[in-house]
Amino acid sequence: MRTATPRTIALWTVVALVAAAGWSVLALSRGEEVSAAWMVAAALGSYAIAYRFYAKFIAYKVLRVDAKRATPAERLNNGMDFHPTDRRVLLGHHFAAIAGAGPLVGPVLAAQMGYLPGTIWIIVGVIFAGAVQDMVVLFFSTRRDGRSLGQMAREEIGPFGGAAALVAAFAIMIILLGVLALVIVNALAASPWGTFSIAMTIPIALFMGFYLRVLRPGRVSEVSLIGVALLLLALVAGRWVAESSWADTFTLAPSTLVIWMVAYGFIASVLPVWMLLAPRDYLSTFMKLGTIALLAIGVVVALPTLKMDPVTDFASRGDGPVFAGSLFPFVFITIACGALSGFHALISSGTTPKMIQKETQVRMIGYGSMLMESSVAVMALVAASIIDPGLYFAMNAPAGVIGDSVRSASQAVADLGYSISPDDLARAAKNVEESTLLSRTGGAPTLAIGVSEIFSKVTGGGLRAFWYHFAIMFEALFILTALDAGTRVGRFMLQDMLGNVHKPFKNVSWKPGLLLTSAVVVGLWGYFLWVGVHEPLGGINQLFPIFGIANQLLAAVALAVCTTLLVKSGRLKWAWITGVPLVWDAVVTLTASWQKVFSSDPRVGFFQQRANYQDAIDAGKVLPPAKTMDDMHTVVTNSTVDGVLSAALALLIVVVIADATRVCIKHVRNPRSTTLSEAPYVESALVAPAGLIPTQLEKQEARDAGVGSTAGG
Numbered sequence: 001m002r003t004a005t006p007r008t009i010a011l012w013t014v015v016a017l018v019a020a021a022g023w024s025v026l027a028l029s030r031g032e033e034v035s036a037a038w039m040v041a042a043a044l045g046s047y048a049i050a051y052r053f054y055a056k057f058i059a060y061k062v063l064r065v066d067a068k069r070a071t072p073a074e075r076l077n078n079g080m081d082f083h084p085t086d087r088r089v090l091l092g093h094h095f096a097a098i099a100g101a102g103p104l105v106g107p108v109l110a111a112q113m114g115y116l117p118g119t120i121w122i123i124v125g126v127i128f129a130g131a132v133q134d135m136v137v138l139f140f141s142t143r144r145d146g147r148s149l150g151q152m153a154r155e156e157i158g159p160f161g162g163a164a165a166l167v168a169a170f171a172i173m174i175i176l177l178g179v180l181a182l183v184i185v186n187a188l189a190a191s192p193w194g195t196f197s198i199a200m201t202i203p204i205a206l207f208m209g210f211y212l213r214v215l216r217p218g219r220v221s222e223v224s225l226i227g228v229a230l231l232l233l234a235l236v237a238g239r240w241v242a243e244s245s246w247a248d249t250f251t252l253a254p255s256t257l258v259i260w261m262v263a264y265g266f267i268a269s270v271l272p273v274w275m276l277l278a279p280r281d282y283l284s285t286f287m288k289l290g291t292i293a294l295l296a297i298g299v300v301v302a303l304p305t306l307k308m309d310p311v312t313d314f315a316s317r318g319d320g321p322v323f324a325g326s327l328f329p330f331v332f333i334t335i336a337c338g339a340l341s342g343f344h345a346l347i348s349s350g351t352t353p354k355m356i357q358k359e360t361q362v363r364m365i366g367y368g369s370m371l372m373e374s375s376v377a378v379m380a381l382v383a384a385s386i387i388d389p390g391l392y393f394a395m396n397a398p399a400g401v402i403g404d405s406v407r408s409a410s411q412a413v414a415d416l417g418y419s420i421s422p423d424d425l426a427r428a429a430k431n432v433e434e435s436t437l438l439s440r441t442g443g444a445p446t447l448a449i450g451v452s453e454i455f456s457k458v459t460g461g462g463l464r465a466f467w468y469h470f471a472i473m474f475e476a477l478f479i480l481t482a483l484d485a486g487t488r489v490g491r492f493m494l495q496d497m498l499g500n501v502h503k504p505f506k507n508v509s510w511k512p513g514l515l516l517t518s519a520v521v522v523g524l525w526g527y528f529l530w531v532g533v534h535e536p537l538g539g540i541n542q543l544f545p546i547f548g549i550a551n552q553l554l555a556a557v558a559l560a561v562c563t564t565l566l567v568k569s570g571r572l573k574w575a576w577i578t579g580v581p582l583v584w585d586a587v588v589t590l591t592a593s594w595q596k597v598f599s600s601d602p603r604v605g606f607f608q609q610r611a612n613y614q615d616a617i618d619a620g621k622v623l624p625p626a627k628t629m630d631d632m633h634t635v636v637t638n639s640t641v642d643g644v645l646s647a648a649l650a651l652l653i654v655v656v657i658a659d660a661t662r663v664c665i666k667h668v669r670n671p672r673s674t675t676l677s678e679a680p681y682v683e684s685a686l687v688a689p690a691g692l693i694p695t696q697l698e699k700q701e702a703r704d705a706g707v708g709s710t711a712g713g
Contacts, residue, residue: 012052019045026116026310036382039115043123044380045255047371050127055367058132060276062566062574063139065359070684072145073355080509081270081492082146085355085684086220087364089212091692092282092350093485095369096291098134098344099288100176100482101183102337102551103377104475105443108450109335111384111392112322112654114311117331118381125332125339126374129581134344135366136562136578141349142356143678146428146508148489149349150247151496153561153656155677156568161659165557166497168652169346172550173490176343177525179481180539181549182532185257187279187444187476189581192250194473195257197238198480199250204230204262205280212601213274227283235287254533261483262526268484269518274352277484284481286323289372297380298410302457308385308392313417320345321397321416324603329592333548338377340585342554343486344370350489354508360690364672383450390420391428391437395446399439400624402486409438431461432468448472537626545606545642546649547598553653559585560660567664575664586657591652597643606643608635 022042024035034285055401059065076082087088110118141147147155150169154162154475157501159695204227211223235706241250268277315327323334337343348366356365384392393416394402394409402412406422413420429437432452437445448471454465492508495516498508529541559582566575601606602612613635616623667674687705 005549006708009205012049015045015048019049026119030310034091034310035303036299036306036386037303037381039119039306039378039385039400040296042119043375044122044296046127047375050131051363051368051371052647054127055131055135055363058135058367059139060362060569062577063136063362065139065362067358067360067690069359070682070686071142071356071678072353073357074684074686075679075682077146078509078512079274081351082354082509083272083274083278084357084688085274085278086212086218087357087361087580087688088220088224088692089278089282090352090355090357090361091365092285093278093355093368094281094285094347094365095372096281096288096481097116097347097351097489098337098482098699099373100180100337100343100377100486101475101479102335102341102343104479105183105450106335106378107338107377107381108330108443108446109322109396111308111381112312112320113315113327113331114309114503115381115385116310117315117327118335119378121332121335122338122374122377122381124153126334126370129555129559129585130338130340130344130374131367131370132273132577132581133340133558133562134348134370135362136566137345138348138353138356138366139359139362139559140562140565141353142359142362145679146354146492147349147677148493148496149345149530149558149561150493151499151558152349152565152677154500156561156564157656157660157663161656161663164652164655164659165561166493167174168557169342169554169655170490170493170497170648172342172554172649173486173493173665174521174524174528175345175540175543175547175550177483177486177490177521177545178528178532180479180486180531181258181261181525182540182544183447184261184445184476184479184483184535185254186442187472187479188252188257189254190251191242191246191469191473191476193238193242193469194476195250195252196241196246197234197473198477200234200237201231201280201283201477202276204234205276205283208279208283212279223279224282224286227279228286228572231283231287232454235470255530258526258530258533262522265484265487265522265526266518268597269488269521273355273488276433276486277351278355281481281485284477287474287477288376292376292379295383295451296375298454299379299382301305302454304382304386304454304457306382308389309388318601318604319608321401324601326593329588329595332588332594333552335377336548336551336608338374338379338380340552340555340581342551342556343482345555345558346388346489346493347485350492351485357630357686358684358690361688364691369607378448380450383447383454385450387446387453388420388424388451390418391425391449392446393418395437395440395449397439398441398625402438404436404438406436431464433465434468444472447475454574487518487521487525490525491517494520520712537631537635537638542638542641543645546596546646549589549592549646550649552585553593553649556582556585556589556653557656560657564660564663568676569678570671572668582657582701586653590650591645591655596646606639606646609645610639613639656711 022038025038075085150166153165207229208223230341318326390413406425410422449469451471452464452467456464495505495508528540532541559578562578602609
């Protein structure tokens with residue numbers, strides 16, 4: 001066991017002091033100006049301590065990762081789905097796959113409650129819940145030939161709870177993919193710059209894939225430099241295209257974008273993982289992390305102040321204009337992916353365990369990637385909190401609340417307890433070359449305004465419009481990488497389900513099976529997306545209100561599976577590591593589900609909303625957002641469907657948790673009656689580092705094996 005050196009002790013003492021100072025300022029400041037840099041300090045210091053100590057403790061003490069044990073990528077390598085992938089490329093793929101709309105949009109919307117509740121949950125939640133879930137799921141899936149979350153539940157919990165988990169996980173997955181796709185369509189529909197730049201990442205990724213596989217195997221540093229250079233060129237060229245005669249060619253209608261996205265999702269799902277999916281996600285990670293790192297640097301340089309209140313009155317009243325409901329439980333549901341996300345568990349039991357070289361890499365890829373995503377959520381919350389609160393509420397309140405003119409919006413914001421003049425609202429839109437910023441709901445435009453505010457303070461106000469439109473394009477690229485990996489994971493889930501009925505489907509690389517299941521998955525989310533694009537109240541728009549709750553319910557399934565596996569594998573004394581987050585997530589999410597089903601507030605309760613609209617139909621009235629009587633009937637249908645689905649999903653999760661509890665109790669009473677579906681031990685012949693930077697021992701092992709360049713550089 002290594003003894004800490006004075007230098008190491010001094011370093012971690014400084015890190016702890018920086019984090020403590022950030023938390024102290026955020027928690028204790030009242031009435032005075034607070035720099036956003038303190039939020040960044042609290043986050044980065046906390047992440048560093050958590051990764052160094054807590055994640056290492058879980059990986060080596062609790063999970064007991066084994067560098068000598070061969071992973072599925074090594075044992076089952078077929079060049080299609082199973083493929084040992086350099087840990088740097090896989091880190092990029094995994095991060096890009098999990099980092100969708102949630103960490104960008106959720107914290108922006110949660111700023112309605114003030115910056116303090118969101119900051120606490122994003123940082124504390126990721127350290128003790130989200131990152132733990134991702135790493136533990138990745139470890140147990142790796143030990144089980146990359147089995148999907150639902151299939152692990154079926155094999156380890158039992159057919160009853162497992163069937164509930166399979167159905168819930170797949171249904172939630174389709175909803176999540178549809179919502180992600182809708183956000184991308186909305187972002188790209190009028191953006192030739194974004195459409196061109198994102199389209200160019202596909203041929204660049206194909207080139208990178210062949211470069212690493214055929215031209216220069218193992219030369220990750222080389223291909224990274226080439227890929228980043230080509231990506232930057234694509235970004236610059238995108239603006240040229242937007243200002244040229246080609247702009248119309250890349251200005252696509254929403255319905256056209258849907259077709260292209262469905263086609264891309266299918267192709268990305270059926271091609272070998274090394275050819276397109278992994279290199280494209282790795283490539284996009286440079287832009288994602290590069291932009292977030294520049295934002296953090298911009299905050300430190302510009303030192304913008306947090307203009308939003310630490311805690312607003314909406315947190316207790318629950319009548320906020322952005323979303324209805326009190327701080328508990330809805331701030332946790334709204335933030336979602338930045339702290340804890342069930343979607344991540346699907347990736348951790350989908351593509352990643354089939355590509356990871358060593359069990360020892362689960363700490364960096366599982367826990368580390370989630371910390372990276374949480375940092376994105378923190379920067380999104382910073383961006384929403386440094387702009388004028390009056391502008392924030394004018395952008396995020398629906399038109400039914402603020403009207404359609406700057407004058408009515410100014411008055412409505414004043415009624416909410418904040419102030420902004422009509423001239424200031426008009427000027428804010430003009431500064432970013434938009435006709436209006438009123439009711440630009442969904443969070444993405446607000447994030448773009450915050451990004452432009454930070455960057456323009458560093459580069460000059462003349463570039464404010466450039467940074468705004470860059471941020472809009474950045475968000476679309478950010479989300480698209482979750483869609484393609486998610487489609488492939490959906491294919492794995494469906495194959496596992498069908499494999500219980502027809503055995504050839506259990507081989508996830510069986511060509512007829514992968515083609516059929518890929519078509520089914522893209523067909524399902526593509527259908528909901530197509531209807532949603534053509535009918536403002538239909539398709540995926542119908543399911544959008546249950547997106548957050550569905551995602552958190554899925555996290556409960558993942559944590560229940562993890563807790564069960566910890567107990568069954570002889571780690572009972574460590575079961576609290578996932579058991580405590582499971583209890584918290586179940587309480588929060590089931591409370592939210594109960595309120596969404598049974599609340600008497602029509603802005604919260606689906607069935608109350610249904611009753612109000614049905615009463616209005618009977619009285620011959622039309623209520624917003626409906627514009628016609630047909631819309632009124634659609635709202636009634638949507639409310640009914642959302643209410644029934646919320647109740648059904650909550651019931652399925654209760655079944656999973658109850659059955660998992662039964663299995664754990666049975667094991668504690670009679671451990672010999674327990675069986676595990678773990679793959680047999682096979683010794684590994686691969687040599688690869690556990691982290692980004694190889695240790696001296698790992699470098700020596702690589703030299704002894706004659707693979708130094710592959711393992712280390």
